[in-house]
Amino acid sequence: MEALVKYDKGQGNVRLQDMPDPQVEDGKVILEVNSCGICGTDLHVYHDMFKNYPPVILGHEFSGRVVEKGPNTEGINLGERFSVLGAPTVICNNCEYCHSGEFMFCKAKRGMGHGVNGAFTKYVAARPDQLYATAAHVSDDISALVEPFAVAVHAVGEIADVQFGDTVLLSGPGPIGMLLLKLLLAQGIKTIVAGTSQDKDKLKTAMEWGAHTTVMVDVDDLQAVVQQETKGKGVDIAFETAGAQGSVANCLTALRPLGQYVQVGHFGKDITIPFDLTAFRQLNIKGSVGYTRTTWDRAIEIIDQGNINLEDVISHRMRLTDWQKGFDLMEQKKSLKILLYPS
Template sequence: MKAVVKYDKGPGNVDYRDMPDPHCADDKVIIEIAHCGICGTDLHVYHDTFRNFPPVILGHEFSGKIVEIGKNITNVQIGDSYSVLGATAVQCGHCEYCESGEFMFCKNRRGMGHGVHGAFTKYATIRPNQLFAVPGSVPLEHAALVEPMAVAVHVVEEIAQFKLGDVVLLSGPGPIGLLCLKMLVAHGLQVIVAGTSEDSMRLDMAIKYGAETVVKVDQENLQEIVQEITNGKGVSLAIESAGAEVSVRNCMEALMPLGRYVQVGHFGKDLVLPWDLVAFRQLKVYGSVGYTKATWHRTMRILEQNAVDISDIITHRLALKDWRKGFDLMEEKKAIKILLNPS
């Protein structure tokens, strides 16, 4: 089968090439992949700035149908449709984090697409406890986005704390940031979305998604705009999803006393920040990484109820062989979510 493969360590070293079809072990199933989204992590693996174990097939945001079942599996059927929790491809299963559902912190964990073979291909081998049944009302395209949607659900529903009437600053209009925006707007909150002039396309989409206003921080004074909108008080909640030092500074300076800050973006380096603001304004600082299994169940319910429309998050659909075009579109910030189709 054809696959997008990180074949060696180092920047680049990714190719579209033949790989062996997977073997169906007795305790696993084989999924025929319908759609797989391009994630920022895939770009980090491409640039070798995220831990990876080549040779490895990239991709971890996917959905598909079962085409083969191991002889020890009895609770699924061929043809059933699923979204797949790729982050738990390898886990110990018995540490305190696995047992509590916080599997992201298992020391043995490896995810699909960087730690083990992923879904930029036609078939993938999956454990049954990675499968989340797709409700009949949810298209397989949307089911491929459960993974990034679950990241946003974890941020907004399980980490951030807010009340009606709050004004929120969301800094970083990437795919995760814009999914967070959709969640916040669904709660009726006023959201200021900050980016740069390079984010123009995504900022335009943020307005369509319901943002109160958008700010290009390299052309406009974010703090003045925040003060105007909040009548000089500052925002109650700031969510940083850009993974940029200046973005963190902007969030912290925009927060009101007793405000709440949530870190979502990743940096890969140490930062220099006005950390005294945490004490002087008595800020509450939280981090958010990944999700839990409960988050995935919640996300599936949100999609089934159509409580948040994610259809317009998908801006491009490409054949798997055109993966490099998709990567370029993401690097140039000319797309939000791109789905690759192996067929």
């Protein structure tokens, strides 16, 4: 089968190549991939800024239909569609983090798309416990968004303490940032979205979706806007989703004393920031990485209820053979969520 493979360590070293079809095993099913989204992690693997184990098929945001099943897969039927939880494909199941449901911190963890073969291809193997069904009225493409949406649900709904009446700074209007925005707006939270002039179109989209204010930080004075919108107090919560040094500095500076800072973006390198602000303002610093199984249940329920439109998060649909164009659009910040379809 044709697959997008990180075939060796180092910068780049990604290509389309033929890979063996996965073989059905005891306790596993084979799914035919409907579509798979390009994630920032895929770009980090491309640039060798995220741990990976080549040769490995990239891609982990996907849905698919069961086309084959092995023994001990009772309750799973051929033809059923599922979103697939790829992160805990390999875990130890013995450590305190596995026992508590926090599998993201298992030292043995290897997820799809970097640690084991992922979904930028036609067929994928998975265990029944990795399969999550969305309602029949949910499209295949929206079902492929469960994984990134769960990242947003974890940050907004489980890590941060968001209260009615809060003013929030969301720094970084990329795909994950815009999913966070969807959740904040659904709760009626006054949200300031910050980006650069490269993000002009996405900032316009944020306003169309209902953001209170947007700021291009390389053109306008973000801190002046924050002071004006908060009556000189500072924002209650800042979500950093850009994974950029300047974005962190802007967030920390914008926060009021005793405010919350939530780190969602990944940097892939060391950065220099005004960290003294965390002490002088007694900030509550939180990190948000991935999700838990409970998060996936919550994300599925939100999607099934249909009160948050995710269709407009998808900006491009492409064949897998156009993967380089999709990666370039992501690098150039000219897209939201890009879905690739098996050739």
